[in-house]
Amino acid sequence: MSDASPPIVVVNPNSDEAVTQAMSAALEGFRLGGGPAIECVTFDDGPIGIMTELHVQEAALRFGQYAQTRPDAGALISACYSQPGVDLARSLTRVPVIGIQDAGVLSALARADLFGVIAVAPGSIPRHLRHLRRLGADRRLAGEVALSEPVSVAESGRGERSFGLLMEAGSRLAAMGAGAVVLGCAGMSGHRARLEAELGIVVIDPTQAAVALALAAILPGQA
Template identity: 40%
Template sequence: MSRRARILVINPNSSVAVTEAIDTALTPLRLSAGPEIVVARLEQGPIGIASQRDADSVILPLADWVKRDDADAFVLACFSDPGLHTVREAAGGRPVMGIAEWGLLRALTMGERFGIIALSPASIRRQQRYVRQMGIDGRYAGSTAVDAMAADTASPAMRDRLIAAGACLVRERGADVVVLGCAGMASHRRAVEEAIRRPVVEPTQQAVAVAISALLLKDS
């Protein structure tokens, strides 16, 4: 009997709360006939990816982990997509999905202009750079920060701030799709969507869905 395919979803920060939020958000994608989905955290990583230095600091540990792991596909569950291309090299041809890349690509299919709920002003700078590098800045309405750390985002107390940020993107920036800019925000997607009456993209779900498709279609 052939081995069941496995997708390893890596939270590059060390927050247990963020990792648990990611794991819960992926429940609808755990299909009996689909790949196994395992969520883990980089225990030696920072508590949150708050700066470019934080993002850069996890690149080599992520690459080393992926190189030695036998998973069939990987998802980097941080909206900075830290070390995405380095990790892809380490994976040796196995699929590696970045949640920012796939979250933004999904947003392009759901409306004309997307906005991003960011953690902080520093996060906004990285998002602006990434959107420009992807060549999709013409569809980018902007980002609004909630001034929080990644570990804070899974808390129910964060929901009103996320809703306010999403409403601001719609009202003041003209966004017709909103992307959650941190994996820890996953549990709030539906509540934000219902409150702002616009589609809301949870990027880890999107990246894992693409990884599932890649594995299911691999030998078709």
């Protein structure tokens, strides 16, 4: 792949640059010689975290507008678990567009019979379930559980407190029959590998899963 190969553009729709930095660090392993660049973008005019339906809808429009400015991209990733703007962006560009909830859940289905989801907060669960129905994946859901204490998006991927909460949630999902756990927020990437090792079942970071699907969309184009 030449230097001019189209990059994978990962959009963090919130304005927290620290979240984008953590995301970029978690994707370091995918930056390979000869492979596409992986750009991580922050929406400076976004909210500090995507917490409400209003945030999701505003981010959707912003993502759609941004998608039109990046015809040079090899793939565009909406890197919030609510994956704002995926349908919209698909209608506005021919560049492949991938949502991280889709990618995370579908990757889990390829690795185990039943999967579970860890939500940052209970309020997100109904929105996630609604999306799983649309996705058609609800029949394989072992369950979804929220962290038992409030954690910010930025905090969710580092530190012992959030790791402990993730272990607690993951253990409950394993007991419910989950063979794979999807991290239900883009900010938890930093704990993925350790969580997988300690839980003993597959743990999937949805942003990493989306980048892998983006690679599949781009790389074979060389042939």
